Amino acid sequence: MALYHEAADILKSVGIRNVSVKSLVYTKKGWKSDPKTLFALSTESAKWSEVLAEVIEKSGILKIEKQLTPELALVLVHDLFLSKRGIALPASHGLHASASRHKVRLSAELTKARLRRGCASLDQLRTEVNQNRSGGSADAENQKTAASKHPRWVRVNTLKSTFQDQLDTTFAEYTQTSDIPGLLQASHLDPDTKYLCQDRHVPDLLAISPQIDLTTTKAYKQGQIILQDKASCFPAYLLNPDEDSGDIVDACAAPGNKTTHTAALLSHSGSGGKVVACEKDALRSLTLIKMTRLAGGEKIIAVKAKQDFMKLDPSAKEFANVTGLLLDPSCSGSGIVGRDEGGLVVHLPSTMSSSEDPAARGKKRKRQNIKSSRAESKTTTTAPQEEVEEHPALAVTATDNGDKLAARLENLSGFQLRLLQRAMSFPAARRITYSTCSIHAEENEHVVVKALLSPVARERGWRIMSRGKQVEGMKAWELRGWRSACDAVLDEVDGEIARDGLDASEVAEGCIRCDKGSGEGTMGFFVAGFVRDAAVAGVSDKVGSFADNNGVAHKEEDQEEWNGFDD
Numbered sequence: 001m002a003l004y005h006e007a008a009d010i011l012k013s014v015g016i017r018n019v020s021v022k023s024l025v026y027t028k029k030g031w032k033s034d035p036k037t038l039f040a041l042s043t044e045s046a047k048w049s050e051v052l053a054e055v056i057e058k059s060g061i062l063k064i065e066k067q068l069t070p071e072l073a074l075v076l077v078h079d080l081f082l083s084k085r086g087i088a089l090p091a092s093h094g095l096h097a098s099a100s101r102h103k104v105r106l107s108a109e110l111t112k113a114r115l116r117r118g119c120a121s122l123d124q125l126r127t128e129v130n131q132n133r134s135g136g137s138a139d140a141e142n143q144k145t146a147a148s149k150h151p152r153w154v155r156v157n158t159l160k161s162t163f164q165d166q167l168d169t170t171f172a173e174y175t176q177t178s179d180i181p182g183l184l185q186a187s188h189l190d191p192d193t194k195y196l197c198q199d200r201h202v203p204d205l206l207a208i209s210p211q212i213d214l215t216t217t218k219a220y221k222q223g224q225i226i227l228q229d230k231a232s233c234f235p236a237y238l239l240n241p242d243e244d245s246g247d248i249v250d251a252c253a254a255p256g257n258k259t260t261h262t263a264a265l266l267s268h269s270g271s272g273g274k275v276v277a278c279e280k281d282a283l284r285s286l287t288l289i290k291m292t293r294l295a296g297g298e299k300i301i302a303v304k305a306k307q308d309f310m311k312l313d314p315s316a317k318e319f320a321n322v323t324g325l326l327l328d329p330s331c332s333g334s335g336i337v338g339r340d341e342g343g344l345v346v347h348l349p350s351t352m353s354s355s356e357d358p359a360a361r362g363k364k365r366k367r368q369n370i371k372s373s374r375a376e377s378k379t380t381t382t383a384p385q386e387e388v389e390e391h392p393a394l395a396v397t398a399t400d401n402g403d404k405l406a407a408r409l410e411n412l413s414g415f416q417l418r419l420l421q422r423a424m425s426f427p428a429a430r431r432i433t434y435s436t437c438s439i440h441a442e443e444n445e446h447v448v449v450k451a452l453l454s455p456v457a458r459e460r461g462w463r464i465m466s467r468g469k470q471v472e473g474m475k476a477w478e479l480r481g482w483r484s485a486c487d488a489v490l491d492e493v494d495g496e497i498a499r500d501g502l503d504a505s506e507v508a509e510g511c512i513r514c515d516k517g518s519g520e521g522t523m524g525f526f527v528a529g530f531v532r533d534a535a536v537a538g539v540s541d542k543v544g545s546f547a548d549n550n551g552v553a554h555k556e557e558d559q560e561e562w563n564g565f566d567d
């Protein structure tokens with residue numbers, strides 16, 4: 001029966017790829033299981049995962065039942081104890097047996113987990129779980145701490161509403177708090193009261209108590225509010241469209257959070273410019289179109305669906321008025337913490353690594369996705385609630401060893417650098433923002449410095465947008481780029497290429513970082529801005545190929561297909 005395998009796949013995606021259960025179940029066609037049943041099992045198992053992960057881990061069944069991935073164990077154990085009908089498979093089925101033959105041991109662990117949480121009965125535990133208050137053990141407490149550091153971020157979509165309107169309607173019953181730690185503490189102590197906090201850096205942004213689900217509200221359904229992590233709002237805000245802006249290209253746009261944010265800012269700038277939103281992936285292009293419509297952005301956003309940004313011709317007439325570009329390419333996703341958009345966190349029981357268990361290594365598994373899940377699912381993650389969909393195939397995982405990680409990061413940063421250099425070749429461009437939801441310097445400061453040293457940047461006069469020239473909220477943001485990471489690239493190229501007056505500390509100070517798990521309540525993120533003078537913009541260029549740092553020309557056809565991790 002496919003139900004358990006499919007639910008396990010969904011939990012894996014929620015945990016690793018930061019996609020919501022709802023969008024996974026209802027946007028993908030071809031599930032063998034009934035979508036309603038699949039949604040219910042996945043959601044309930046995720047809700048119970050904090051308790052069940054503890055139960056499964058302590059029972060040790062993953063060491064015995066090699067065919068069980070942590071996700072499969074979660075959904076089976078969920079139904080074994082918590083579903084009225086039990087496991088919906090014949091008792092003789094292998095999956096049924098792999099869980100039920102450990103029923104006594106699992107049941108004992110469930111009782112202990114319940115007692116650790118001070119619950120006299122399973123019904124009481126159920127109430128606690130439903131109220132998202134099931135933390136109890138040290139492990140669970142650690143995981144809960146991570147989750148509780150993330151409020152739910154809400155951007156008011158000013159294409160459709162105003163901040164004040166939303167305060168007066170959707171958030172009328174909320175109690176205001178002055179900062180994020182205050183919001184999280186109040187939400188923890190008093191989970192029945194709704195709290196909010198107006199953001200002090202980004203306009204039209206607010207944080208609310210993590211346990212609140214806004215996806216059922218009218219404002220959410222009508223696109224008046226968008227669930228978007230604070231850090232993810234930085235790129236459009238840093239780009240700072242003003243009355244002199246022309247058009248803005250969003251190079252890697254889907255699902256469209258930053259596109260619609262840019263469109264809102266541009267429309268209020270009074271410039272009359274439009275946003276050209278480019279997305280290579282066909283399926284994600286559909287999401288982008290949907291989000292554009294929902295956000296009321298059809299008039300100002302021109303979607304280029306299934307369009308590879310590298311294949312645009314920057315010198316084409318249609319881009320003659322492009323003064324800004326927002327580049328938010330696929331990345332390792334190492335800054336993402338994986339919470340479902342409905343507020344769900346998937347906690348997975350840990351298991352032996354393949355190196356500890358040679359028998360598990362070469363064992364042929366029936367399904368490709370199950371093959372990789374054991375290793376990958378060792379991470380338990382919590383996360384932002386924005387609309388996200390990813391291609392996780394090449395995402396960096398917690399289990400990547402040093403060499404593998406370095407190779408992946410090198411591959412990714414090469415791709416990111418090529419996109420950035422291409423952005424720099426738009427003739428009338430004066431501002432670019434480059435961002436990733438990665439914490440790795442290779443994808444961040446290294447790309448920035450290499451881009452600044454590249455021929456296209458030098459010929460066209462691109463500089464880092466210094467902190468002093470940034471929009472107020474970004475200037476005020478304290479966490480900046482890593483100077484040592486900028487130095488590392490400059491030291492490497494020293495002697496080969498002149499530094500061209502690049503000052504590592506100025507570049508690092510211009511870069512903006514967000515730490516996941518900090519008191520700011522954001523995911524891990526990086527953004528940098530590039531500027532050049534209006535007088536320099538307009539210089540024509542030989543487009544279609546440009547030299548990299550080593551003088552090697554990259555032609556469009558050379559651009560490697562990349563399916564990294566996309567937020």
Ligand SMILES: C[S@@+](CC[C@H](N)C(=O)[O-])C[C@H]1O[C@@H](n2cnc3c(N)ncnc32)[C@H](O)[C@@H]1O
Nearest residue numbers: 252255256257258280281308309328330566567
């Ligand atoms: C990090 S996501 C963008 C998230 C988006 N900016 C948002 O905030 O909603 C990266 C996106 O870039 C797309 N992409 C990757 N390479 C591309 C390329 N060469 N041209 C256009 N889109 C590309 C991916 O398919 C993915 O949808």
